[in-house]
Amino acid sequence: MKRIVLFAILLTTTFGYAQTVLTYEKSPVFKECDSVAVDQLKSCFNFTLNSFIYENFKIPQIVIDESYVGDIKVLFEVNKEGEFKAIYTDAIYEELKEESKRVFDSLPKIQPGTYNGNPTFVQYSISIAIPLVEPVLKVNEPIDPDKIIVKDSINAVLSSEFDDITKEIKAYDKLEYNSQLNIPFTHSYYARFDDEMNAIGTNSHTGAKPFVYSDVARYYDIKAEKESLAKETSSWLGKKIFNEHLVEVQGKDYWFTVDPILDLQVGKDTEADFSSTWNNTRGINIQAGLGKRFNLTASVYESQGRFADYFNQFAESLKAFGPDPAIIPGRGIAKSFKDNSYDYPVAEAYLSYTPADFLNIQFGHGKNFIGDGYRSLLQSDVSSPYPFLKLNATFWKIKYTSTWMWLKDVRDEVIEDKAFLTKYMANHYLSWNVSKRLNIGFFESVVWSDSNGRGFDVNYLNPIIFFRAIEFQTGQGAGNAILGLSSKYKWNNKVNLYGQFILDEFSLSDVKAGDKSWKNKYGYQLGVKYFNAFDVDNLLIQAEYNQVRPYTYSHNTQILNYANFNQPMAHLWGANFKELLLIGRYNYKRWFGDAKFIVGKRGFDFNTDEDSFSYGGDIYRDYNDRNADTGIEIGQGNKTNSFMTEIQAGYVLNPTTNLKVFTNIIYRDFNPDAITASTQDSNTLWFSIGLRTDLFNWYNDF
Secondary structure (H helix, E strand, O other), rough: EEEHHHOOEEEOOOOOOOOOOOOEOOOOOOOHHHOOOOHHHHHHHHHHHHHHHHHOOOHHHHHOOOOOOOOEEEEEOOOOOOEEEEEEOOOOOOHHHHHHHHHHHHHHEEEEEOOOOEEEEEEEEEEEEEEEEEOOOOOOOOOOOOHHOOEHHHHHHOHHHHHHHHHHHHOOOHHHHHHHOOOOOOHHHOOOHHHHOOOOOOEEEEEOOOHHHHHHOOOOOOHHHHHHHHHOOOOOHHHHOOOOOEEEEEEEEEEEEEEEEEEEEEEEOOOOOOOEEEHHHHHHEEEEOOOOOEEEEEEEEEEEEEOOOHHHHHHHHOOOOOOOOOOEEEEEEEEEEEEEEOOOOOOEEEEEEEOOOOEEEEEEEEOOEOOOOOOOEEEEOOOOEEEEEEEEEEOEEEEEEEEEEEEEEHHHHOEEEEEOEEEEEEEEEEEEEOOOOEEEEOOOOOEEHHHHHHHOOOHHHOOOOHHHHHHHHHHOOOOOOEEEEEEEEEOOOEEEEEEEEEEOOOOHHHHHHOOOOOEEEEEEEEEEEEEHHHHOOOOEEEEEEEEEEOOOOOOOHHHHOEEEEEEEEOOOOOOOEEEEEEEEEEEEOOOEEEEEEEEEEEEOOOOOOOOOOOOOOOOOOOOOOOOOOOOOOOOOEEEEEEEEEEEEEEEEEEEOOOOOHHHEHHHHHHHOOOOOOOOEEEEEEEEEEEEEEEOOOOOOOO
16 A cells, blocks of 8 residues: 655745744644644644645656656645645656646645734645655644744745746847837948938937937837848857847846957058057946836946057057056057057946936936037047936927036146046037928037036036026136037938038137137038938948137136047047048948048147147147137148048848957058157058957047
């Protein structure tokens, strides 16, 4: 005759809350135990449960065939409604697990356990012997009240919380593509949907970048694009390499993704003395959504590299106070690493919250860009990342962007107690769709420092007040205000014209005098984009002209220049230049190709004992050090003509993470009139191949 040996051990573990062992009052009661004395309820409960299992458990055939001897572990509970629930089963055969769950699901509803007279639940673990053994009732079995944990109604809910969360997880539905996250800003990727965003009659606003996914989703289906590029593969590894995030989880009110970041490349600079150029970036990118209105992302990079000689020289010319030899342009401070190489860690992150459909708020550490061109004379993404707070309000035919930034002046001469100087920038940008074809933008920006201990001046927190008025009220040297205009005209659905005008200082009387006064500090941009050029789908051709007069963006209080981490906050070249660009971008499925040609004229300082004047190109210099008051022309000083070509082609390995294999060729010819310590003649051919997660713009065109 078969017999069963069963025992109950009450668990002492809870989930999520600290649990106190409470005095036992009454255990769950089967109907068969109603008339049993209180001190025998435990024995009766055990015997009745054991008997039910013995009578209803059906040994699977595979277990019988293989003459298995062992046991099954079951964790179960009797909830406050008196219902049995198997929480966890452990057995060598899957068939034994399934049969155990079936038996516990068929148990009758009983009287629940109580604490303080209120129903509660109790958890038990049980071992079922195989082969089955008939149970024997043990009379007067002692009860150990210290082994009983009675839990209140709050913890009763928590007992199944872990399992409930697991059950809520479902296949990831690519929620990022309709989220409030920014689309990582690279000129190459934004070209994929530039024509849809700029179609005649759309009420889109393309000036303030990066774009939020939900804004672009109204005009371009990024999710469909990614799915159309997916490779057919059934293996987990194949999906992760070619189609998906490494980790992607979606629950009831949340989702998140985790991906590695790579930038691994090797190359050769024909002008350099060292053997090769290389870069080794490893990092991690996390994206998440909580509810429908809150998103966040974080990217952490650990990098080492050695670049073309002209790039390295420029990076070292940006050197900050301290022992570190360079600032990698657009990235940050770099330590020395091995021979002629650098170590430069970077971290970027932000929170994005949309309290109402018309308003998005972002707070983080990163970059921003204003304009429709390759360059921006208003605000660009060429400097190192910085903390920022940004508000985007969209209503009617208007998008209004307010941004507050915490910048750093890292030069030796402004250091106090070995700490970099903090300065602040605030700007407003109003984009107005005047008609189906015409957009006009109004821009204002101000830079100020902690003069008189005022810190972050609350006067500039107002998102709608004019900064120039505040600058007048707080003192002549209290801030550096800049005004700007932008415009875009949709000639047709294939051709867009765009432009910018930046005004740092303007004297009408000096303009009328016609003597080229230094006070006329301004710049402008003119550009055109030709979408699907020559009837070739996905071919974008762009031409752009930029020029900025000397001394623009500089100030007589040097720390109030329009710059951050020794890099401009607008055009990469600072001021005192003319530039013509021609850019072509093409993509076909996962293949892509970009070509860029730049011709420029710039004016540098000589920085010699014989000539120490500022000629207006270095925006960090005091404009009172100028060489003259009149006769100021673009290219004055150490006039330098330059030509640069950059061609890149490659294949997108994973469209979801924008992981690419690529080859890149740069030819750069740099010819100053005079060779100085800071301005060298250069003729460079730089060839690279690599693997990159393309999440931000790299600018090599110094």
